Amino acid sequence: MKLTYHGTAAAEAFPGMFCTCDTCERARKAGGRNIRGRSQALVNDDLLIDFPADTCMRVLAGRLDLPHIYNCIITHSHGDHFYPRDVEMRYPVYAHMKEEKPFTFYGTAPAKALWDAEVAKLGPNEARMRMQLVKPFETFTIGRYTVTPLEADHDPTTEPVFYLISDGEKNLLYANDTGVFPEATWAWLEEHRPKLDMLSLDCTAGLSAVWRRHHMSLDVNAEVRDRLREMGCVTDDTVCYVHHFSHNCLLTYDEMVPVAAQYGFAVSYDGCEVEF
Numbered sequence: 303m304k305l306t307y308h309g310t311a312a313a314e315a316f317p318g319m320f321c322t323c324d325t326c327e328r329a330r331k332a333g334g335r336n337i338r339g340r341s342q343a344l345v346n347d348d349l350l351i352d353f354p355a356d357t358c359m360r361v362l363a364g365r366l367d368l369p370h371i372y373n374c375i376i377t378h379s380h381g382d383h384f385y386p387r388d389v390e391m392r393y394p395v396y397a398h399m400k401e402e403k404p405f406t407f408y409g410t411a412p413a414k415a416l417w418d419a420e421v422a423k424l425g426p427n428e429a430r431m432r433m434q435l436v437k438p439f440e441t442f443t444i445g446r447y448t449v450t451p452l453e454a455d456h457d458p459t460t461e462p463v464f465y466l467i468s469d470g471e472k473n474l475l476y477a478n479d480t481g482v483f484p485e486a487t488w489a490w491l492e493e494h495r496p497k498l499d500m501l502s503l504d505c506t507a508g509l510s511a512v513w514r515r516h517h518m519s520l521d522v523n524a525e526v527r528d529r530l531r532e533m534g535c536v537t538d539d540t541v542c543y544v545h546h547f548s549h550n551c552l553l554t555y556d557e558m559v560p561v562a563a564q565y566g567f568a569v570s571y572d573g574c575e576v577e578f
């Protein structure tokens with residue numbers, strides 16, 4: 303299984319669009335991996351996670367082959383994870399297709415409501431674009447993948463989830479925009495005990511110590527990882543990464559790598575490919 307991080311920042315991007323704080327200034331000056339767009343990832347070459355406005359620039363840069371991807375799971379309805387205005391770009395006039403094939407979004411009710419509002423303006427075109435409603439703890443399949451949305455601790459109005467994704471051989475837990483997992487999610491993990499080949503956790507707060515709600519800091523990432531280890535979900539073979547960063551983590555990519563290593567995590571960056 304392969305995960306490619308296409309974007310690894312929180313909503314404001316990193317450096318922040320309008321921000322002049324010291325951390326953002328250091329990131330701007332350093333460039334390269336210290337520059338992060340809004341969070342998005344691709345499983346293998348065919349299952350997209352989240353759809354920010356930044357998607358377009360990734361396609362233009364030749365890094366994301368969106369015309370040949372047909373499925374996208376959405377974590378929640380915040381704008382840095384779902385930008386429904388670009389749904390129209392798959393409609394006729396904007397997209398010419400050699401083969402009519404639908405692109406399907408999967409998301410919880412608030413994201414589906416945004417999608418419905420967009421489609422109400424455009425008119426439905428099920429041959430091109432669809433959205434399937436998903437619910438926490440209700441496993442569904444997308445081709446060869448088995449996908450389980452798990453409840454996140456984040457803005458409850460977005461009915462946030464994060465995803466356990468299996469291709470039948472390997473398991474990935476990709477969790478952003480969540481604090482320490484809600485008890486319902488721990489109970490599900492306790493019951494099913496998936497052996498994780500890769501774990502990727504929200505690190506919005508980095509070195510801002512003990513950030514437990516809605517997002518996480520590095521020390522809390524370690525606490526979550528250790529609880530998963532006690533349950534047998536994480537082993538010595540699990541590849542552990544952090545993603546979804548903001549300037550509130552107080553560290554640029556270059557600065558974070560050695561610090562995260564002390565906690566047992568590798569640090570993702572835009573374009574980072576992980577085979578596991």
Ligand SMILES: [Zn+2]
Pocket residue numbers: 311312313341380382383478479546
């Ligand atoms: Zn976010």
Ligand SMILES: [Zn+2]
Pocket residue numbers: 317318321322323324325326327549
């Ligand atoms: Zn800043």
Ligand SMILES: [Zn+2]
Pocket residue numbers: 378380456457479
């Ligand atoms: Zn969010």
